[in-house]
Amino acid sequence: MKQARIVLVNTSHPGNIGAAARAMKNMGQSDLCLVDPQRYPSAEATARASGADDLLARAKCFGTLNGAIADAVLVIGTSARSRSLPLPMLDPRACAKLVYEQPDTKTVAILFGRERTGLSNEELDRCHYLVQIPSNPEYSSLNIAAAVQIIVYELSLLAGDPVNAGQTEIDYATAQQMEQFYDHLEETLVELEFLDPVNPKQLMRRLRRLFGRTRPDQNEINILRGILTAMNKKCS
Amino acid sequence: MKQARIVLVNTSHPGNIGAAARAMKNMGQSDLCLVDPQRYPSAEATARASGADDLLARAKCFGTLNGAIADAVLVIGTSARSRSLPLPMLDPRACAKLVYEQPDTKTVAILFGRERTGLSNEELDRCHYLVQIPSNPEYSSLNIAAAVQIIVYELSLLAGDPVNAGQTEIDYATAQQMEQFYDHLEETLVELEFLDPVNPKQLMRRLRRLFGRTRPDQNEINILRGILTAMNKKCS
Numbered sequence: 001m002k003q004a005r006i007v008l009v010n011t012s013h014p015g016n017i018g019a020a021a022r023a024m025k026n027m028g029q030s031d032l033c034l035v036d037p038q039r040y041p042s043a044e045a046t047a048r049a050s051g052a053d054d055l056l057a058r059a060k061c062f063g064t065l066n067g068a069i070a071d072a073v074l075v076i077g078t079s080a081r082s083r084s085l086p087l088p089m090l091d092p093r094a095c096a097k098l099v100y101e102q103p104d105t106k107t108v109a110i111l112f113g114r115e116r117t118g119l120s121n122e123e124l125d126r127c128h129y130l131v132q133i134p135s136n137p138e139y140s141s142l143n144i145a146a147a148v149q150i151i152v153y154e155l156s157l158l159a160g161d162p163v164n165a166g167q168t169e170i171d172y173a174t175a176q177q178m179e180q181f182y183d184h185l186e187e188t189l190v191e192l193e194f195l196d197p198v199n200p201k202q203l204m205r206r207l208r209r210l211f212g213r214t215r216p217d218q219n220e221i222n223i224l225r226g227i228l229t230a231m232n233k234k235c236s
Numbered sequence: 237m238k239q240a241r242i243v244l245v246n247t248s249h250p251g252n253i254g255a256a257a258r259a260m261k262n263m264g265q266s267d268l269c270l271v272d273p274q275r276y277p278s279a280e281a282t283a284r285a286s287g288a289d290d291l292l293a294r295a296k297c298f299g300t301l302n303g304a305i306a307d308a309v310l311v312i313g314t315s316a317r318s319r320s321l322p323l324p325m326l327d328p329r330a331c332a333k334l335v336y337e338q339p340d341t342k343t344v345a346i347l348f349g350r351e352r353t354g355l356s357n358e359e360l361d362r363c364h365y366l367v368q369i370p371s372n373p374e375y376s377s378l379n380i381a382a383a384v385q386i387i388v389y390e391l392s393l394l395a396g397d398p399v400n401a402g403q404t405e406i407d408y409a410t411a412q413q414m415e416q417f418y419d420h421l422e423e424t425l426v427e428l429e430f431l432d433p434v435n436p437k438q439l440m441r442r443l444r445r446l447f448g449r450t451r452p453d454q455n456e457i458n459i460l461r462g463i464l465t466a467m468n469k470k471c472s
Binding site for chain 1: 237255258259261262263264284286287288369370371372375376377378379381382385386389392393425427428429430439442443445446447449450451452455456459460462463466467470471
């Protein structure tokens with residue numbers, strides 16, 4: 001089974017973590033990451049995981065999202081609402097297809113936000129795509145484990161589909177490399193007095209979307225960093 | 237939304253009833269029937285139903301399966317195991333298609349059995365079809381609410397495509413604007429001595445690919461041009 005990292009961000013209810021682990025194992029997934037869970041470990045998580053407690057035991061826990069996605073080359077956020085974000089939108093089937101198109105050696109992360117408020121804008125800024133589960137417009141917010149269930153179910157349906165095998169391997173920049181690039185870009189824009197650190201507005205967020213969408217490979221991220229370095233030298 | 241009656245048979249855990257109601261409402265379903273639930277009503281069911289407590293309030297409760305399916309013209313049982321039963325098997329997608337093929341005036345019932353033991357042989361004898369959710373052969377038993385979620389999700393997908401509705405129209409940069417941007421970028425890179433005009437190699441081609449892929453909108457192309465202009469001022 002093609003693996004995707006399932007990242008649960010700041011989950012309130014431990015029962016949802018257990019139920020998500022069970023949903024994953026039912027569909028042949030095993031890479032569970034928890035970011036700052038509000039109550040965990042917990043007997044309730046273990047009870048709801050049922051026979052999938054081995055996934056819970058192996059789940060990696062991080063204080064911030066950075067650690068959970070550092071090595072990911074593709075980050076997909078889940079969202080109940082149509083947000084006014086210019087991120088490309090996927091439905092769960094297209095999401096599964098995109099995951100399958102990535103080389104097996106690369107990490108793909110799918111993020112699930114808080115029960116009440118979902119993912120923050122800062123977290124969404126780390127995403128290349130949003131996946132939205134089609135739902136009743138008058139009651140659109142799925143339980144987290146239910147959302148995980150649908151996403152991993154769609155992944156499972158593509159298992160063994162020969163159409164999706166043998167994709168060319170692109171050596172994408174990792175999430176960590178992208179963060180280093182954004183830090184460098186921000187410093188340079190301040191140096192250029194294009195970005196006012198006292199009143200930064202939405203500039204970095206907009207640039208994140210722009211460069212996040214294009215998914216630079218290793219060569220391209222090196223070019224971009226090289227341009228910034230040339231600029232730093234010239235201006236100093 | 238095409239309706240199917242979701243029948244939960246002899247459910248042990250009231251939380252599962254609540255979670256199933258929520259899954260149904262999320263996907264636009266509203267006809268919930270309970271057959272001999274072991275603990276119900278229950279505060280746990282109401283809590284897990286979250287905003288779908290109206291479905292619980294309207295759920296019909298029966299002592300035996302007979303009452304719950306009396307008016308159904310098509311009865312589909314869910315099963316985790318491949319049983320040696322001479323019933324036609326469906327996957328969730330084929331199940332949804334079959335439901336949609338029934339006239340709207342007719343009742344279709346989908347049965348979900350007990351947490352540990354599923355549907356009894358007597359109950360399976362009442363079914364026209366079995367639907368099986370494909371799952372990990374080593375851990376195949378889904379939580380009841382998770383199974384309901386997948387079945388109603390597949391039903392919802394046949395009702396049009398809400399995810400694709402109301403996509404915001406993006407005001408992409410024109411080809412001419414992109415050319416102007418590339419000219420400006422090239423001049424700036426020469427000024428920075430990052431690009432050698434005598435030996436330009438593949439640099440501009442690579443940058444064209446990078447920015448071409450991301451398809452900047454009007455706002456983004458203005459930001460990029462603004463950064464270049466800030467750089468020109470600083471370096472001159």
